[in-house]
Amino acid sequence: MDEDIKKWDEYKWEGIFREEDQCINAYMKELPRYIDLPDEEEILFNRIRKMQKALPEANLLYDKLYEYQNSFEDEEPCLPEDWRNLQGADIYKKVLEYACAWTRLYVSAFNSDTMNLGLKGACMYAIMLSRIIGVMEMPADMPALVISSCKRVNSVINDIIGLTNEISRLQPNLSIRMNDQSSRLLLVREKVLALMEENRKKIG
Known part of the structure; x- marks a missing residue:
């Protein structure tokens, strides 16, 4: 991702979050129909990908944020002491x-x-x-x-x-x-x- 995410405005972020929520909601809605199938996760993600627009960009973004916020590999996933x-x-x-x-x-x-x-x-x-x-x-x-x-x-x-x-x-x-x-x-x-x-x- 060449774009500097620090320059994104709140509306750009809202679009990313809306799509994330839509995909989560779609996953939860479809889950009962496929949960007993052997390849249910692949089936569900294939269905959800059809409604995605910016989520691949969002996935790269979340990776960047994770790297940005976690400087050490052994850092524990909890709030700091302060x-x-x-x-x-x-x-x-x-x-x-x-x-x-x-x-x-x-x-x-x-x-x-x-x-x-x-x-x-x-x-x-x-x-x-x-x-x-x-x-x-x-x-x-x-x-x-x-x-x-x-x-x-x-x-x-x-x-x-x-x-x-x-x-x-x-x-x-x-x-x-x-x-x-x-x-x-x-x-x-x-x-x-x-x-x-x-x-x-x-x-x-």
């Missing part, structure tokens, strides 16, 4: 706290009408935590990448807030707890927006 000083660390701590609270509530209070939604919410929190860790590990000199990644975090926040509304409707006795989750997530969203603004200032 992770609390990384960008977005305060967001990570809050979301981890809320994710644990959601899981405890799911185990203790969700009924048969909301059990699947509770599990979906737990999965959404896992996705959001993964994306926040990604933001924390991103190079400081790639603000456009941080901005587009923060947009993805806020997208998950919006989805979880929508989920809390649905759970409140189906199980009214959880309304207060769901409203509390929504209120806290709105504060997290403000923190994410502030981080986006910090990185926009770097671009000028």
Whole structure:
């Protein structure tokens, strides 16, 4: 890839991320149909390749990012000791706290009408935590990448807030707890927006 990825704007990154999400969704949708076949992975990837546009470019990009962020071959795949000083660390701590609270509530209070939604919410929190860790590990000199990644975090926040509304409707006795989750997530969203603004200032 001859193009300098540091010069990409947030919209270029968004296009890459959208295609990645589309391919993941397609894979998960098709998986039940082929999971018992001996060559299911090859079949699935061949089907997904038909819908790809920029993903081969994205794959090269992810390799470059991995090399860029990992200077040593024996580096352990975890956050560094000073992770609390990384960008977005305060967001990570809050979301981890809320994710644990959601899981405890799911185990203790969700009924048969909301059990699947509770599990979906737990999965959404896992996705959001993964994306926040990604933001924390991103190079400081790639603000456009941080901005587009923060947009993805806020997208998950919006989805979880929508989920809390649905759970409140189906199980009214959880309304207060769901409203509390929504209120806290709105504060997290403000923190994410502030981080986006910090990185926009770097671009000028």
